[in-house]
Amino acid sequence: MSAMIELRGVSRHFGPTPDIAARLTARAFAAIGKPARDTTVRAIDAVDLTIARGEVVGVVGESGCGKSTLGRIAAGILAPTAGTVLWQGRDIVMLSAGETRAARLRTQMIFQNPYASLNPRLRIETIVGEAPRVHGLIPPGGFSDYVDAQLRRAGLDPAYKRRYPHQFSGGQRQRIGIARALAVRPDILVCDEAVAALDVSIQAQIINLFMDLREELGLTYLFISHDLGIVEHIADRVVILYLGRVVEEAGCEEIFARANHPYTRALLAEVPRIAGGKKAFAGIKGEIPSPIDPPSGCHFHPRCPHALRRCAFEIPTLREIAPGHRSACHLNS
Amino acid sequence: MSDATIELRNLRTYFPIRGGVVRAVDDVSFSVKRGKVLGLVGESGSGKSVTGFSIVRLVDPPGQIAGGSILFQGHDLARLSEAEMRGLRGSRIAMIFQDPMMTLNPVLRIDTQMIETVLAHDRVSHAEARARCRDALGQVGIASPEERLRAYPHQFSGGMRQRVAIAISMLHRPDLIIADEPTTALDVTIQAQILFEVQKLVATFGTALIWITHDLSVVAGLADDIAVMYAGRIVEAGAVGDVLNNPAHPYTHGLLASVPGRNRRGTRLRQIPGMTPSLLDPEPGCAFRTRCFRADPMCSADPPVIQPAAGRTARCFFPIQDVVA
Numbered sequence A: 001m002s003a004m005i006e007l008r009g010v011s012r013h014f015g016p017t018p019d020i021a022a023r024l025t026a027r028a029f030a031a032i033g034k035p036a037r038d039t040t041v042r043a044i045d046a047v048d049l050t051i052a053r054g055e056v057v058g059v060v061g062e063s064g065c066g067k068s069t070l071g072r073i074a075a076g077i078l079a080p081t082a083g084t085v086l087w088q089g090r091d092i093v094m095l096s097a098g099e100t101r102a103a104r105l106r107t108q109m110i111f112q113n114p115y116a117s118l119n120p121r122l123r124i125e126t127i128v129g130e131a132p133r134v135h136g137l138i139p140p141g142g143f144s145d146y147v148d149a150q151l152r153r154a155g156l157d158p159a160y161k162r163r164y165p166h167q168f169s170g171g172q173r174q175r176i177g178i179a180r181a182l183a184v185r186p187d188i189l190v191c192d193e194a195v196a197a198l199d200v201s202i203q204a205q206i207i208n209l210f211m212d213l214r215e216e217l218g219l220t221y222l223f224i225s226h227d228l229g230i231v232e233h234i235a236d237r238v239v240i241l242y243l244g245r246v247v248e249e250a251g252c253e254e255i256f257a258r259a260n261h262p263y264t265r266a267l268l269a270e271v272p273r274i275a276g277g278k279k280a281f282a283g284i285k286g287e288i289p290s291p292i293d294p295p296s297g298c299h300f301h302p303r304c305p306h307a308l309r310r311c312a313f314e315i316p317t318l319r320e321i322a323p324g325h326r327s328a329c330h331l332n333s
Numbered sequence B: 001m002s003d004a005t006i007e008l009r010n011l012r013t014y015f016p017i018r019g020g021v022v023r024a025v026d027d028v029s030f031s032v033k034r035g036k037v038l039g040l041v042g043e044s045g046s047g048k049s050v051t052g053f054s055i056v057r058l059v060d061p062p063g064q065i066a067g068g069s070i071l072f073q074g075h076d077l078a079r080l081s082e083a084e085m086r087g088l089r090g091s092r093i094a095m096i097f098q099d100p101m102m103t104l105n106p107v108l109r110i111d112t113q114m115i116e117t118v119l120a121h122d123r124v125s126h127a128e129a130r131a132r133c134r135d136a137l138g139q140v141g142i143a144s145p146e147e148r149l150r151a152y153p154h155q156f157s158g159g160m161r162q163r164v165a166i167a168i169s170m171l172h173r174p175d176l177i178i179a180d181e182p183t184t185a186l187d188v189t190i191q192a193q194i195l196f197e198v199q200k201l202v203a204t205f206g207t208a209l210i211w212i213t214h215d216l217s218v219v220a221g222l223a224d225d226i227a228v229m230y231a232g233r234i235v236e237a238g239a240v241g242d243v244l245n246n247p248a249h250p251y252t253h254g255l256l257a258s259v260p261g262r263n264r265r266g267t268r269l270r271q272i273p274g275m276t277p278s279l280l281d282p283e284p285g286c287a288f289r290t291r292c293f294r295a296d297p298m299c300s301a302d303p304p305v306i307q308p309a310a311g312r313t314a315r316c317f318f319p320i321q322d323v324v325a
């Protein structure tokens, strides 16, 4: 299996708020010879990730842990602050302008927020049909049919194609985003919570579509989702992120059957069930760690029920604990 | 007089567009009592958000309320002036929008917007307002709230923005919260934290809650009652456990069968066949009939609202029978 996308030691940090107040504070601190409080966000921290051709890699983790940032880096629309991104084996910074454009086209992203990701001034048919038309994917005179087919495939009535985004519901907009991404016939799809706004029946229809496209065209997916039920259904391999770092990685069945990392196990224990009935929800115990000021050692140690003394100062490395199963926890050594 | 915090009677909200009228909400009735939670679920595009917009009177023109009444603590909201409505919105009635950027201003820092919201309805000092905002961020699981208050919305992740909108809605402990897909992008841990805070609010202050979501397990855990929407109408309603365990309407039944956990891994997921009907000048009859496994020629007339069991309603000629037992 060849790697479609490979991230090597990729980090992405976001600098502190560049507003006037912050700059003045920084200057004031500088004047008295002290550095200002560092508010850099370490969204992604030295992540290695390989996505093989035709593979579905699921990415799971807490809100704010860096999933969208990782997805945008993999899709080539956000540059890492450190590390290398390889696209079909080649460093993307070494690609020519034309190759970069081709890579961008072949890698499509379905964005998390269906409201912000559609141009409000364009009709749906333009949003979906413009890129494939420009890139010569539509036979002459076939524009209308092509757009209709794309919309229908995403579960949208083509009769709506002359409307504008604001005239659609949240889930309908999400499907417009899906239709737009698929319309350019990509090789790789980065799905960022791509079915989160859909009811379970339409969600099933889209998941089935994704699985069909994989069978027929060998599409590769980076599938970001907080819905473990869907990830379990569609993914071949699952990567668990915690505060910008990969803490566990394994085949899908393996991870759901034999989760190793305490964070993964905590996550799986909390999956809500329909059959459960009404219940009292419990708040998070302990301090929620922040990517601005992450805990030392193992990021999870303030919340980990098994934390050892060394966990507070020694970063656990991601190590293979079984074939194809890696975990970053001191309990394994 | 009923003791409902909110009661909708035969609400209709239509969008006149070129070529006809979109009947986004078409004869919707329900009520939520003080301290109770209604889970509003249904097909994407079935009118859940527009129902919420109608209650807070923020329907996008040319859309408008075409009929029915919306009673908040017994008063018809449709009769209030725009100024009176503004006074209620944000203080007594809050809506958490599906798009958090409808609540958040992209060019203002989070602290500026949140403090302004506090001061709009409460006479407290600036410092006190700020402390309240910081605590509110902490309650929705945002780490380093002090630093995060100084950030702009674009510096937040999708789920963090959603959580800020939730925090803002709870600032004034309103009597009614309409939460539209508030936890779609949240992982189970953070979601549990938020549901914990929400339950506390409901139990302590008697807030009535309309929780719009696609996540049936959240509805099962949180709500007292459930209403299922399809094509602008409520097709089934009742106590949550009853409806989820024994759906009477064929649409609800199909929806439950599509849950991934009820399908074998890697196989095709079950989905309801066919496509969502158009809401543009719909024909009479049951809107689900082209997709329904129980459909009969009779279904081309409007189905009646029947009571398949005590405390339950379904809009169907042939509800699934075993629920009657």
Ligand SMILES: Nc1ncnc2c1ncn2[C@@H]1O[C@H](COP(=O)(O)OP(=O)(O)OP(=O)(O)O)[C@@H](O)[C@H]1O
Pocket: A166, A167, A168, A169, A170, A171, A172, A197, A199, B015, B017, B022, B023, B024, B042, B043, B044, B045, B046, B047, B048, B049, B050, B051, B060, B061, B063, B098, B279
């Ligand atoms: N401004 C508008 N003009 C015309 N039609 C509209 C407008 N806004 C909404 N609609 C239509 O009204 C219907 C109901 O929309 P609504 O947003 O309430 O759906 P929803 O149930 O919230 O769906 P979702 O779960 O996808 O968010 C949709 O079919 C939508 O296309």
Ligand SMILES: Nc1ncnc2c1ncn2[C@@H]1O[C@H](COP(=O)(O)OP(=O)(O)OP(=O)(O)O)[C@@H](O)[C@H]1O
Pocket: A014, A015, A041, A042, A043, A061, A062, A063, A064, A065, A066, A067, A068, A069, A070, A112, A291, B154, B155, B156, B157, B158, B159, B160, B185, B186
């Ligand atoms: N443009 C930006 N400027 C500053 N910080 C940012 C920016 N984009 C993201 N961040 C920060 O990076 C971290 C990771 O954000 P990201 O959007 O990747 O999270 P996520 O895992 O997708 O979360 P969610 O599940 O809530 O969508 C967050 O702490 C966020 O505040």
Ligand code: SF4
Pocket: A261, A262, A263, A298, A299, A300, A301, A302, A304, A305, A306, A307, A308, A311, A316, A328, A329, A330, A331
């Ligand atoms: S390294 Fe230590 S703190 Fe981290 S998960 Fe393992 S036991 Fe827990």
Ligand code: SF4
Pocket: B249, B250, B251, B286, B287, B288, B289, B290, B292, B293, B294, B295, B296, B299, B303, B315, B316, B317, B318, B319
């Ligand atoms: S009224 Fe007829 S078509 Fe409609 S849900 Fe009932 S059985 Fe199906």
Ligand SMILES: [Mg+2]
Pocket: A067, A068, A069, A112, A192, B157, B158, B159
């Ligand atoms: Mg995200």
Ligand SMILES: [Mg+2]
Pocket: A169, A170, A171, B048, B049, B050, B098, B180
């Ligand atoms: Mg909606």
